Amino acid sequence: MPLIYRFFCRFLAGLLTLFLVGCATIPEGQVRSKADPWEALNRNVYVFNDNLDDYIVRPLTKVYEFAVPEIVRSRFSNVFANVGDVFTAVQQLLQGKPKTALDDLIRVFVNTTIGLGGIFDVATDAGLEKHKEDFGQTFGVWGIPSGPYVVLPILGPSSLRDAFGWVADLNTDILINQIDNVPVRNIVSGVRIVDQRLKYLNASGLLAGVAFDQYSFVRDAYLQRRRFLIYDGEPPLIDDYDAQNNRMQYPGEEKRMR
Amino acid sequence: MFSLSVLKSSALKSSVISPCGRLLIAFVLSFSHFLWPNVQAQTQITTPAQVIDATPDGLIQAIVNDVMTIVKTDKEIQAGNINRVIALVDQKIMPFANLQRTTQLAMGRNWSKATPDQQNQIAAEFKLLLIRTYAGALTQIKDQTVQYRPFKAVLEDTDVVVRTQVLNKGEPIQIDYRLEKTPNGWRVYDINVLGAWLIEAYRNQFNNQISQNGIDGLIKFLQERNRQLSKAK
Numbered sequence: 001m002p003l004i005y006r007f008f009c010r011f012l013a014g015l016l017t018l019f020l021v022g023c024a025t026i027p028e029g030q031v032r033s034k035a036d037p038w039e040a041l042n043r044n045v046y047v048f049n050d051n052l053d054d055y056i057v058r059p060l061t062k063v064y065e066f067a068v069p070e071i072v073r074s075r076f077s078n079v080f081a082n083v084g085d086v087f088t089a090v091q092q093l094l095q096g097k098p099k100t101a102l103d104d105l106i107r108v109f110v111n112t113t114i115g116l117g118g119i120f121d122v123a124t125d126a127g128l129e130k131h132k133e134d135f136g137q138t139f140g141v142w143g144i145p146s147g148p149y150v151v152l153p154i155l156g157p158s159s160l161r162d163a164f165g166w167v168a169d170l171n172t173d174i175l176i177n178q179i180d181n182v183p184v185r186n187i188v189s190g191v192r193i194v195d196q197r198l199k200y201l202n203a204s205g206l207l208a209g210v211a212f213d214q215y216s217f218v219r220d221a222y223l224q225r226r227r228f229l230i231y232d233g234e235p236p237l238i239d240d241y242d243a244q245n246n247r248m249q250y251p252g253e254e255k256r257m258r
Numbered sequence: 259m260f261s262l263s264v265l266k267s268s269a270l271k272s273s274v275i276s277p278c279g280r281l282l283i284a285f286v287l288s289f290s291h292f293l294w295p296n297v298q299a300q301t302q303i304t305t306p307a308q309v310i311d312a313t314p315d316g317l318i319q320a321i322v323n324d325v326m327t328i329v330k331t332d333k334e335i336q337a338g339n340i341n342r343v344i345a346l347v348d349q350k351i352m353p354f355a356n357l358q359r360t361t362q363l364a365m366g367r368n369w370s371k372a373t374p375d376q377q378n379q380i381a382a383e384f385k386l387l388l389i390r391t392y393a394g395a396l397t398q399i400k401d402q403t404v405q406y407r408p409f410k411a412v413l414e415d416t417d418v419v420v421r422t423q424v425l426n427k428g429e430p431i432q433i434d435y436r437l438e439k440t441p442n443g444w445r446v447y448d449i450n451v452l453g454a455w456l457i458e459a460y461r462n463q464f465n466n467q468i469s470q471n472g473i474d475g476l477i478k479f480l481q482e483r484n485r486q487l488s489k490a491k
Contacts, residue, residue, distance in 0.1 A: 031466055202394070212479065
């Protein structure tokens with residue numbers, strides 16, 4: 001077993017270096033986005049992540065989808081989501097939304113008791129809406145601007161603020177910090193990753209069709225979505241599109257971010 | 259069964275009920291789910307689009323209900339017949355959409371650099387691209403339901419947003435529609451899925467293509483992309 005493990009690690013390391021050799025440049029004549037000063041580096045990491053997904057993460061996800069029946073997979077999803085609700089409730093409090101925090105705790109309570117430890121998401125069926133908050137959003141609510149766009153290796157699209165948020169997320173993650181048995185923790189983390197990836201399995205093909213240039217499309221969609229999440233789904237609208245040309249600035253943004 | 263679902267929607271939303279009360283209600287309702295799993299689906303109303311399209315939220319509700327009903331019952335669509343979906347989109351959604359305006363806004367000031375002929379060509383190709391790529395998403399509709407969020411607008415408004423939520427397993431998916439009033443009634447010109455508005459998402463895409471290859475290059479690019487997409491199906 002350890003030998004196979006070691007071999008696998010070496011194989012993985014070899015593959016990873018191979019991907020890094022590939023080099024991406026900013027397409028000539030492209031308009032640079034103000035939100036993305038590190039575009040040249042980001043594009044390289046984007047290609048790396050894309051390859052990692054093509055050769056490792058997506059195939060593993062497909063194996064998981066094939067090998068584990070839906071009824072079992074959704075139980076896993078629900079348990080992860082239930083644990084996530086505890087974390088979200090804490091974030092709601094940090095964002096000054098005690099009422100929503102209470103709603104999320106009720107979800108946890110209902111799902112943990114009636115939902116048998118979270119394997120059934122009865123709270124959603126009862127009309128208790130699920131939320132998802134993370135430290136990046138909380139920092140945003142506190143007024144910290146998103147900063148330059150960053151593509152993180154393995155993790156994907158992010159921003160300077162959200163990268164710090166992600167470190168905080170990881171350090172407070174219940175499933176990582178409360179499981180002391182290393183193999184169990186690794187398996188749980190692995191299943192969690194493919195469970196997440198499975199939700200967007202069909203999105204890869206869609207992206208190739210809709211985007212003129214995938215890198216910038218993902219970037220702009222990410223930045224838009226994060227802003228939307230920070231405003232809990234109701235960011236100020238752009239009133240005059242023509243006056244907005246080429247600017248990543250929004251009405252009301254200054255007021256909120258100050 | 260019906261009264262229960264009414265209690266559910268009204269009681270949980272009002273703030274009058276104390277947290278303890280809400281907890282109790284949630285508890286009871288969770289049990290009720292085991293007994294009547296389809297409470298939500300049965301209270302859905304379906305109305306043809308022509309009847310209540312006078313208000314923007316009425317129009318969106320009518321279109322969404324119409325399309326959802328057809329998609330859920332049409333076996334060929336469920337099996338993934340894309341041409342059938344495209345026909346449905348053309349028939350039920352396109353009459354109430356203004357993609358010319360969508361394209362114009364996404365292109366920004368580049369729009370005026372194109373001749374009317376080029377503008378029509380770009381809008382037509384862009385429309386085809388959107389239909390071809392997003393049609394697949396419609397075949398994924400199985401047991402989802404759509405919830406309409408409170409609509410706030412005054413009578414004089416000519417530009418409004420209708421917010422909806424698609425409920426499925428886990429986190430709800432927010433889908434918003436932006437409409438403008440035209441002499442022929444309300445028309446959808448922008449759509450927001452998971453927080454990204456279509457026009458905003460395509461702004462840099464158009465701008466980059468044009469600055470790299472010009473207006474003609476953009477048209478060629480779109481034609482080529484559509485050719486690939488139709489071949490892939």
